[in-house]
Amino acid sequence: MSDDGTLRPFGAFDSAAPGHYGVSPGAVTLAEIPISVAWNVQGDPLHPAFLAEAKRRFGLALPLVPNTTARGPAWKALWLGPKSWLLMAGDETVIVPPAGFDAQRDALNAAGGALFDLSASRVAFMVKGLRAAAVLAKNCPLDFHPRAFLAGNCAQSLLGHINALIERPDATPTFVVMVPRSFAQDGWRQLCRSSAQYGYDVVVPVSMS
């Protein structure tokens, strides 16, 4: 039920304030990334009707290769599971009134699929810089080697004890880490602690689009 594109603060606390932390100079940049719309589309890719409906609705073909993403003019789709995707408004100006959601949901239900609004469910953090991969690898078992985690890939795993959805938007050493909102403070704490030895800068929320 995304009614607005404003930033959803995950509960500000000291080290989330913009500034430099840890040893100098900063080799890592951390920031929160506002999520405006995040919808969970589910359906069986073996049913063409569902795929077609999704394409009509969101202007992109849902990625069928595990742990990959796809971009359309307005939306980006992240593979979450064999029958599940996360659709995010790649552009914050997209305003989708509640009624809009219901209509989309009904249409997808009619096509044998499902649509759930998870816009407020996750908080996203950007981890950028030469040490970004090392920072994530301290508490996440995924392989962040550029040959293993390609630009445009996404993966769900753990950051310490908490679930994390990690995306690598482009070829630069930048990762987007999405954690459940109620765990956001713990996720942020881990990123800060892991970055401290390299030094890190917290910058005001930025958009990844």
Add this chain to the structure above:
Amino acid sequence: MFDNADSSPASRPPTLKYSIFSLARNAASHHERWPLAWRSPSPKKRYDAVIIGGGGHGLATAYYLARNHGLTDIAVLEKGWLGGGNTGRNTTIVRSNYHLDANARFYEFSLKLWEDLSQELNFNVMYSARGVLNLVHSPADMDAAMRRGNSMRLNGIDAEFLTRDDIARRIPNLDCSIGARFPILGGLLQPRGGTVRHDAVAWGYARAADARGVDIIQQCEVTGIRTANGAVTGVETTRGAIETPKLGIAVAGHSSHVAAMAGLKLPIESHVLQAMVSEPVKPVLDTVVTSGAVHFYISQSDKGELVMGGDLDFYNSYAQRGNLPMVEHVVAACLALFPSFGRLKLMRTWGGIMDMTMDGSPIIGKLPVNGLYMTGGWCYGGFKATPASGYVLAHTIAHDAPHALNAAFTLERFGQGCTLDEKGAGPYAWAH
């Protein structure tokens, strides 16, 4: 509750009584005159009863068959070496702080046997009644602990409730601050709970059983169970076939495996449970401390090592090896409770195979084949049960009927719906 056999005069002591005097005498002869603690006979063709499993439970069963029921034509068959299974792999804790009547009474009987066992066996098993403390971390924990403690007291078992201040005084290096992630609100103490030297239990029972004429046969693996028209007739082993009308299975960890030789399926899964010790340090912990909230238990051995354990590795396993994540979990729990242990070092880790039943309570008694009996399904709780388990299984074998204390631990309870689910965790082996 005791067999009437107990009222008979003290039984024949083992050859060469152990004492400070015999120790002194032998010192003079450079300890070159000590006899074997037990013989290593070759198996006979037939025994009145055969026990599979030379761990604490099997050896205790043989001992009590001889001591309480006058059966001495008995063999204990061990595929490896005595006490090589969970007897030598556990965290040595003994306690009877149970909530359900059947469990509470059984484990309390066991604790009573522990109290006299060193003298009974003339082998110091080092029963150390240093107290077992269950920490309480939340109001809900508090209710459950009080409920359990009250059940214990009404069942005649010692239990005390300690406040946070009592605990802070008693165990200074425990983090009793209110700011802790799982703050300690109090604890349920069983003063008579404690630890026992695990290897000594196997050795002590072996020596005492041997002294009463029991044949203890190591390196003898059972490969088959012989039955004829619904009754046991004997076993096949790597050292030949052995006839017997009564066969006891005491192989916790491998119960399913052995029961399958008699065509039986059990409500049991085998899982690996890890234990670990730190380097030895001077005394820092005088009580056994356990915490349900973080699934952790710890005590300090007489040698000075901190002995720790936690949860299962959560997948069926017969491999006596654990994995790193559970070690991390156990140590994390340890340091959350004892922040000052952070600079100590982990010295050794190992795994044991648990018989996990579907309700967390053991199976002791007759199996649906005449002359076949088992003690198993011990989940985490087998070591502390050793004396009582042997005692009641011996009774069950001798009388072909259960003792009052194991009447509830039947195989049939699952079908009848009278499971003994102490934790209420449900029919999931790894949940108990």
Add this chain to the structure above:
Amino acid sequence: MTQRFRLPTGGIVDRTRPLAFTFDGVPYQGYGGDTLASALLANGVHLVGRSFKYHRPRGIFSAGTEEPNALVQLARGAHTEPNARATTLELYDGMTASSQNCWPSVRHDIGAVNNAMSRLIPAGFYYKTFMWPPTPRWWLRYEQVIRRAAGMGRAATQPDPDSYEHQYAHCDVLVIGGGTTGLAAARAAALAGARVILCEQNVDCGAAPLPAGTKIDQTPASEWIAAVASELLRHPEVTLLVRTTAFGYYDGSLVGAIERVTDHLAAPPAHGPRERLWKIRATAVVLATGAIERGIVYANNDLPGTLLASAARTYVERYAVRPGDRAVMFTNNDGAYADALALQAGGVDIAAIVDARTDAQSSGILTARARDAGMVIVSAATLIGAHGNRHVAAVDVASRAGVPAQRIDCDLVCVSGGWNPAVHLYSQARGKLRYDEVLASFVPESSPLPIIPAGAANGCLGLSEALAEGHAAGIAAARQAGRIAALLAPPRADPLATAPLQPLWAVPAARKSARRFVDLQNDVTVNDIALAAREGYQAVEHLKRYTTLGMGTDQGKTSNIIGLALLAEQLGVPIPRVGTTTFRPPYTPVTLGAFPGHESGAHVAPTRYSAMHAWHVEHGARFVNAGLWKRPHSYPRAGESEDDAVNREARSVRTTVGVVDVSTLGKIELQGRDVAELLNRLYINRWDTLAIGRCRYGVMLRDDGMVMDDGTTSRLSDTHYLMTTTTVNAVKVMQHLEYLLQTQWPELDVYATSVTEQWAAMALSGPKARDVLAGLVDIELSNAAFPFLAVGTCNVRAASDDPAGAIPARLFRMSYSGELAYEIHVPCHRGLAMWEAVLAAGEAFGIMPYGTEAMGTLRIEKGHVVIGPEADGRTTADDLGMGKLVNAGKWCIGKPLLDRSALTAADRWQLVGLTALGDAPIPRGAKIVADPERKAPNPMLGHVTSWCWSPNVDAWIALALLANGRARHGDTLWAVSPLAGAKVRVQVGPPCFIDPDGERLRV
């Protein structure tokens, strides 16, 4: 104090960087590059501690991780570390260390009386005594004494101030060990294009000594090592880790390694961890861990001044320290000759080389070199005993023929009994070991896993052969990962002709009372092993456990094999028949703090916060853990007790209105054509009759028929439902659903997702709830328009200054408190706005927030069960008085097993209400009995599950499970708590104390 034994030149020590340190309070000086052990030896200090059992003086024995003796207490206060190995501790300026296990001092130790009594306390003596007087109390007393005597160092008493971290790493090839073999392997693998990690436990690669003048690829070995190391350091796909010990090989080819990041620094940098735990996932592992030298056992072989031969030489060559002035070498192999030459070059006078082999047997090049260097070689002889008080002063040497012993004065004995390949990780990787007669040691045979042993770790002691093995292993490992090596010649070194070793484990003692130590740390002697065998402790594990052989912090690295050999001798069987003990992780002890890493202390588990958490904090809430969540327990006002606050909050809900944060409830959305069918199968009650815009309470069972969870489910559209679960079961229920949908009922058209994180939720309850809400929402709330159990969406007016404007909400008319109540769900990021809007609108009606405790009081008054206290995993729906809900017309999970005899018995414990007769509170965790005075065992009829003071009933009330309880309404029984010494008479009644007909929630 000057460094009397420091050599003027050579070694890796930096003489321009003097470091001050103290040992046992005495100030000393060492150099950069020293270990504590080398610095102590440089100052002539050998005596560093007392042995575990007999408190015998012990000195530095080795130069590495195998050290059994030189364990010290490091630093002070919160930073103190017991059992630190002096032989691997890098010296830093200001280091303070002290000896352990002695009092008052290491030179004069009271505990040494044990040594005098040693005849009385052989292996396992404690199993044979301390049994009188025959009561457990007495053993406790003996134990106190034993415990104080045992143990080694002392633990800190304050929390560890340092931090630790983890690092996951992935590679094609992991090379463990940075000696010449490991370097060759890493280089070969890297050149094949593999991602390589090399971990070396020392501060630099190639630390192990090589014969003087050794060349690799025509360049001096040291230069070759440096060149390859820096080549690897520069390689983008190679990670070279020093000060990093691989300690365990775990399932999934996961290797655990510990990196010591700051321990060698006097002033560690801020923000850095003390240690880093590496979790390395490698496609293939090359095991180049080298070999560990072992000694030979003889009388008084534990005197300070006794070192492993290779260690003595390491101190000379690597640290430029003379471990003594006059040395006797005792060997059964060629290695000691190279060591002797090195010692001599370092200015140590070699009094004699005692070789157990005959001249014919010791015909290697090194022997010749020693002879050329003018050394006295006594062959076919053994060292039968050492003499000295706290330090070796002389040794007796006898040729085997039994001619009278010859006494040789010396202050240093260097022993070499052969080499044990470091196969620990190989064995952990399920690798089989084979006894090698030539090496007289266990060597790798085969492993089902991708682990390739090379060099000394593989029993290959010659440099040229080891280099070739390492090179080949590197290529083979890279190939495992699909990397094909270009043709590349292996590094070459000139082979060295050596003569084979002559196995010798222990030299027979002249006197029976002679003390010959196998395990130096645990004081296990040859006689102890004989005793164990004599008494029947003949399995290797029995031997270990009975004598404690190899159970020390060194894990028997230098002693195990000797113990095995002596046991085999006793039993008269070949060594392989005795077998070896299992090697368990860790290879060397690992700091506990490293295992939790960032998840230590308060972060041992993550904490979940609701969107309104900040508000709760500001308004003085007391919190309680609910699963991982922090929930407000109550909101005590200034000077108000928690109990008073709870009563106030509970009363306000019944009289006016209150609001509670219920965001933690599990929420699962379901969509699809078959949702109703799914719900029918999950819940005991019926769902195909639920209309759009309505909700319903449901109970789900486990497979065994016991109550698993409860909650409400709402129908939001034709195909869209919202299910709620209890806070603690949210994850469990979601998994349960996914399991059933994916594995059992794939035919159902249902999609599910957890939306717990999406919605902030609050319950507004009390007679004034409608009035409060009416002013906030844009829909009609009359009973007609929005009756009990109605569900709808609406917009809530937010604070006028809220830029985001109106708050879209889901509105539910359901009640847990038993009052007129609404549940409001809004997107999580608007939760706080919603909460504040409701409180603002409620102000006029005296609204107040209430916590979980008041919520508990309210639900107890209504007899609503909770998963945990009432539904404790042993109760059926019927036990809880919800038998009627079980729909006869349909199947559901758990229903079939409800027909088991014991679940329908008359004496089931059933839910009842209890009211205390009198003012005494019902005690916590009370049990219910008929006669509180009856002696134990006192039969229990049931127990109290939840209880409270009810400000609305004005009495202590409780819910309880009572045997045949429904038939006992009206009875009076006792609620007793022996723990609290309390007993209260209670009257049994139905489990509902307020508004049994539920009129209030329909007003």
Add this chain to the structure above:
Amino acid sequence: MNLFSSPAAHANEDRRLMLLIPCPYCGPRNQIEFTYGGDATVRRPAMKECPADPVSAWVDAVYVRDNPCGPHDEWWLHGAGCRSWFMVRRDTRTHEILASARIGEAFAGEPR
């Protein structure tokens, strides 16, 4: 048609890697991402079917286990990943994972 890569691929490439669990969708992942689901050979009586003795049929399904010492077919949930339940064949003596398979598919090398 199968839109995804074959599970057989995972089974082979991770033969040796034991508790590096091969999710049939995400490929080999660390054990900590997964949740164990127990014996996958247990057959729960179909909902509609009413066996002669439903109680004993369910008692067998809920309580009784083969508990083999050797290859064991079991359920795992990639809970921290794609939330798929799938089957793994694992040797309980060594923890070695022999194969993994999606629901409705046979283990690698076996006929459907």
